[in-house]
Every structure is written in structure tokens, then in C-alpha cells.
Amino acid sequence: xxxxxxxxxxxxxxxxxxxxxxxxxxxxxxxxxxxxxxxxxxxxxxxxxxxxxxxxxxxxxxxxxxxxxxxxxxxxxxxxxxxxxxxxxxxxxx
Numbered sequence: 188x189x190x191x192x193x194x195x196x197x198x199x200x201x202x203x204x205x206x207x208x209x210x211x212x213x214x215x216x217x218x219x220x221x222x223x224x225x226x227x228x229x230x231x232x233x234x235x236x237x238x239x240x241x242x243x244x245x246x247x248x249x250x251x252x253x254x255x256x257x258x259x260x261x262x263x264x265x266x267x268x269x270x271x272x273x274x275x276x277x278x279x280x281x
Contacts, residue, residue, distance in 0.1 A: 190249035
């Protein structure tokens with residue numbers, strides 16, 4: 188099953204994001220991530236959060252992965268929402 192992780196950064200979290208990025212990327216590489224990347228400010232000058240779509244067995248596993256993400260552990264994320272996700276475009280090959 189696919190799940191979306193929608194994460195919003197704390198105010199002025201850019202330096203913490205830079206410091207934690209290598210651990211975050213290594214962590215995501217250990218999981219079945221379909222796509223991921225930063226959300227940007229309206230003027231595109233800085234990251235303000237992250238979106239991750241991940242393949243997991245169930246919601247509990249997706250929430251556990253979100254909780255263990257080094258960005259979250261370091262305190263970068265102000266909020267994290269985890270929801271089941273249904274891919275429709277392009278048509279899912281699952």
C-alpha cells in the first residue's frame with residue numbers, strides 16, 4: 188500500500204535541514220520510497236517541508252517510518268501527517 192507523508196518544517200529550520208540531510212537521504216534509501224522531495228516557499232527560495240510517498244505494509248508501519256526519519260528525530264518537522272495514498276495518474280502498475 189502507498190502512504191503519503193506530508194511534513195512541515197519548523198520556522199527557520201534551513202540549517203537543521205542541511206545538517207541532517209545526509210542521514211535523512213540514507214534513511215529513505217532503506218525503504219520503498221516511490222518519490223520524495225522538499226516543498227518550497229512560495230518564492231521557491233527555501234524548503235519549508237517534505238513530501239514522501241512510500242510503499243508500506245500498513246498505516247502503522249508508515250507512521251513508524253515517519254517518526255524515525257532523521258529530520259523528524261532532529262526536530263525539523265513541526266507537523267507530520269501520514270495518510271493512505273492512491274496513485275491514479277499515471278495509472279498505477281500495482
